[in-house]
Amino acid sequence: MLSNIDPARSNPIILPVDKIKDKYGRTFQTIRLSLLPLCNFECVYCKLDDGYSKIKVQKPEYFIEIIKKINKIIPIKKIHLTGGEPTLYPYLDEVILGLKSIDVKEISITTNGTLLLKQLFNLKKVGLNSINLSLDALDDMILKKMGTKKDIEFYKILIDEILNLKIPLKINSTIIKGYNDNQILPLLEYAGERKITIRFLEYMKMGIDDDLHKKRFFSMSEILNTIQMDYKIYELPREIHSTAYYWITNTNYKFGIIANHSKPFCMDCDRLRIDSSGKIYGCITQDKGIPVNSSDSDIQIQNKLKIALENKQLIFNGSNHKMHFIGG
Ligand code: SAM
Numbered sequence: 001m002l003s004n005i006d007p008a009r010s011n012p013i014i015l016p017v018d019k020i021k022d023k024y025g026r027t028f029q030t031i032r033l034s035l036l037p038l039c040n041f042e043c044v045y046c047k048l049d050d051g052y053s054k055i056k057v058q059k060p061e062y063f064i065e066i067i068k069k070i071n072k073i074i075p076i077k078k079i080h081l082t083g084g085e086p087t088l089y090p091y092l093d094e095v096i097l098g099l100k101s102i103d104v105k106e107i108s109i110t111t112n113g114t115l116l117l118k119q120l121f122n123l124k125k126v127g128l129n130s131i132n133l134s135l136d137a138l139d140d141m142i143l144k145k146m147g148t149k150k151d152i153e154f155y156k157i158l159i160d161e162i163l164n165l166k167i168p169l170k171i172n173s174t175i176i177k178g179y180n181d182n183q184i185l186p187l188l189e190y191a192g193e194r195k196i197t198i199r200f201l202e203y204m205k206m207g208i209d210d211d212l213h214k215k216r217f218f219s220m221s222e223i224l225n226t227i228q229m230d231y232k233i234y235e236l237p238r239e240i241h242s243t244a245y246y247w248i249t250n251t252n253y254k255f256g257i258i259a260n261h262s263k264p265f266c267m268d269c270d271r272l273r274i275d276s277s278g279k280i281y282g283c284i285t286q287d288k289g290i291p292v293n294s295s296d297s298d299i300q301i302q303n304k305l306k307i308a309l310e311n312k313q314l315i316f317n318g319s320n321h322k323m324h325f326i327g328g
Helices: 060-073 092-101 120-126 140-146 152-164 181-193 210-216 220-228 298-310
Strands: 030-034 078-082 106-111 130-134 169-175 197-202 233-235 245-249 254-258 271-274 279-281
Touching: 030 060, 060 092, 060 271, 060 298, 078 092, 092 106, 092 120, 130 152, 152 169, 169 181, 181 197, 181 220, 181 254, 197 220, 220 233, 220 245, 220 254, 279 298
Parallel strands: 030 078, 030 271, 078 106, 106 130, 130 169, 169 197, 197 254
Antiparallel strands: 233 245, 245 254, 271 279
């Protein structure tokens, strides 16, 4: 299949889609779009850096135009809307409508959920396909210590409502040693009883120094050991491009671990990241984004995508950015 050719150029060299790959066969198929770097939480692992209060929020057309151009060069299968906190973005439904109009099949949102309840019905109506809800504990004291601004009763009501509306849901829990590692089993049981897949995330070294990261890091094997204290577990085959490795317990609870440090998925990573200012990143470990504009020609977009692809690393090396900046 050939990408569209830029009519503005007399001698365009648009590559066939199957040639836009790196030497490991990696390409882009999914986008993580950070709608804004602002967040209403102060998570212990992702506190907002200074200087974001005056940030300019982009209009939905801005993102849609950029993605439309990228989609012409490399067809995009799925877009994850994230941030910062994407439900703070004032035009969330317009972005979803716009992305659907350019034929993006699957749109999901990663959210702390605080503003989701009143938006749920409308977001489903405009085409939101699934939700990844971040929830790091079931205990109110621990939620507070993690930087969460809502209590567990709020989350239980929200989760019931998402399930009532039959919107596919996953729970993400980032595990920090000494903070919420004692919540792994209660979270697994809560999610498992409701047939919700839960994913435990290893703490990624982003925007913090080595020592603090080492002190708070709770590894994939520690997560597995914790679960095996109460359950027998069976590993499931890994789907290509999946961020997580999955297991099932003897009680039929499905859980995953996103182990960027212990077992990175970089070798078949298909993600392209777009930050809230329109810069693209081929890799979460990349500090410097490549600015993309809606006025770029197809050739320019193609070249920028190729540079982003060349920046893809083979291993996660940490990042100077916090997750809320680059989009988690
Ligand atoms: N505000 C939204 C939310 O809370 O889901 C979206 C953005 S948040 C950065 C996305 C996810 O990244 C959350 O599940 C959060 O727990 C996770 N996260 C943030 N910083 C992290 C880190 N350093 N290591 C691992 N996960 C992290």
